[in-house]
Amino acid sequence: MRFLVAILLALALTVPAAAAGLVADPARPAAAVRDGKLAEALAQREGSPVIVNFWASWCEPCRAEMPSLQRLAERWRGRGLSVLTVAVGDRPEQAERFLWESGVVLPLLHDPDQALAHSLSVRALPTTLVLDGNRRIVARGRGAIDWDDAAVDRQLQNLLK
8 A cells, every 4th residue: 555655646746748847937035945955055156046956866757857957057057057956755865876876966955854845835846946146936847847958048048137
């Protein structure tokens, strides 16, 4: 029975890539971004836009998305954009092992109790938040995103002007 519950939970928390894309969010403050471990990570990036990607090592769409997210970080680094990842409901060693084995070198925060994800209304994995330099959520992506897509780059340019 536990196995069935775990499978149903995994299916409920993952969204297929076909449903993905960034959706503009009216720029609104994110209270959870102002304190806690995410705020500490963002303090080093003061005044710069940040992409925060919520994922888990057991989530197949999350795993598939991670290499293109790494390439986005490399491509946009010179323009001041940072990428942070948050492993949700995952054991730290599993999340770290997945990133290491896949060659992804993005900053990683752990959210094993899902408190950060819940505080930012993350209801499915993967979910991505785009924060402007003032720490306001300006867009949200639900599902795996092809970060190599030129349309995504254009959308980010418009969002982060």
